Amino acid sequence: MEVMEEKGREVKDDRVFTWPNLVAKEFLAAIFVTVGLLFYSYVVDAPLRELSNPGQAENPAKAPWYFLGLQEALVYFDPWYAGVVLPSIIILGLILIPYLDNNPKGNGYYTFKERKFAVSVFVFGYVFWYVLIYIGTALRGPFWAFFWPWEKWTHDFPTPPPLHDLPLPLGIALMIGFYFLGLVLPALVKKDFFYKLGVVRYVLTMGLLLTMIGTVIKMIFRLAFNVKYIIATPWINI
Known part of the structure; x- marks a missing residue:
C-alpha cells in the first residue's frame, strides 16, 4: 500500500x-x-475395469463423465443439436461474455449484489450442466432407461410411454412466440437494461439466455408430456 x-x-x-x-x-x-x-x-487406485470384449456390448455404454452431459442431451435432442449446435453455443457464449457484459462492478472483487443477473445466469447454466452429468452417471441404467437412486438397475422395467411430436404449425408458433416474447417483454419491462446494452448486445445476450432456457423447457416437455420434437420436419427436428 x-x-x-x-x-x-x-x-x-x-x-x-x-x-x-x-x-x-x-x-x-x-x-x-x-x-x-x-x-x-x-x-487410491484408478477405477480401471476389465479389458473390453468385442463380442459383448456394454449396457449401458457410457462416455467419460465429462461427456455424459452431452450424452444425456442426446436423449432430448437430435445429434446435430446436442452434439454440435449446443456445445458451439456454449463455447460462443463464454467467448462473448467479456464483450456482452461491460459492467465494471465486480472487477477485482466478488459481489453478488452488484451483478445479480450475470452471476445468476452463469450459476444456472453451470449447475444445469452438472445436473445432466449426474443424471447420465447415476440415474441412467440398462438401455439408457431412467432409474431413481433408490431403484435397482434391472433389464426388466416397464416400457416407456410412446413419444409424439407437436403439430408443425403449433410447434412453429410456440418457437416464434417464445423468442419474440423473450426479446420484447424484457426490453419493455427493463428499459434501462435494454438501453444500457444497446440493440446488438441485447439481442445476443437474450438470444443466448433464451436458448439456454428453451433447452430446459424442451427437456421438461419430453419428461412431463412425452413430446419428442417441438418442430418435426423431414429436414430438421427440434
Missing part, C-alpha cells in the same frame, strides 16, 4: 501489483494441489 499526494492531500492507494503478490500465492497453491493429487493418486 502506498501513500500518494493528490492536490495537496494524502491519498492511500490500496492497489497492489499482480507480481509478485498474486502470482506467488497462485504458484504456491498450484504446487500444494499438485502434491496433494500425487499423494491421493498413490493411495
Whole structure:
C-alpha cells in the first residue's frame, strides 16, 4: 500500500501489483494441489475395469463423465443439436461474455449484489450442466432407461410411454412466440437494461439466455408430456 499526494492531500492507494503478490500465492497453491493429487493418486487406485470384449456390448455404454452431459442431451435432442449446435453455443457464449457484459462492478472483487443477473445466469447454466452429468452417471441404467437412486438397475422395467411430436404449425408458433416474447417483454419491462446494452448486445445476450432456457423447457416437455420434437420436419427436428 502506498501513500500518494493528490492536490495537496494524502491519498492511500490500496492497489497492489499482480507480481509478485498474486502470482506467488497462485504458484504456491498450484504446487500444494499438485502434491496433494500425487499423494491421493498413490493411495487410491484408478477405477480401471476389465479389458473390453468385442463380442459383448456394454449396457449401458457410457462416455467419460465429462461427456455424459452431452450424452444425456442426446436423449432430448437430435445429434446435430446436442452434439454440435449446443456445445458451439456454449463455447460462443463464454467467448462473448467479456464483450456482452461491460459492467465494471465486480472487477477485482466478488459481489453478488452488484451483478445479480450475470452471476445468476452463469450459476444456472453451470449447475444445469452438472445436473445432466449426474443424471447420465447415476440415474441412467440398462438401455439408457431412467432409474431413481433408490431403484435397482434391472433389464426388466416397464416400457416407456410412446413419444409424439407437436403439430408443425403449433410447434412453429410456440418457437416464434417464445423468442419474440423473450426479446420484447424484457426490453419493455427493463428499459434501462435494454438501453444500457444497446440493440446488438441485447439481442445476443437474450438470444443466448433464451436458448439456454428453451433447452430446459424442451427437456421438461419430453419428461412431463412425452413430446419428442417441438418442430418435426423431414429436414430438421427440434
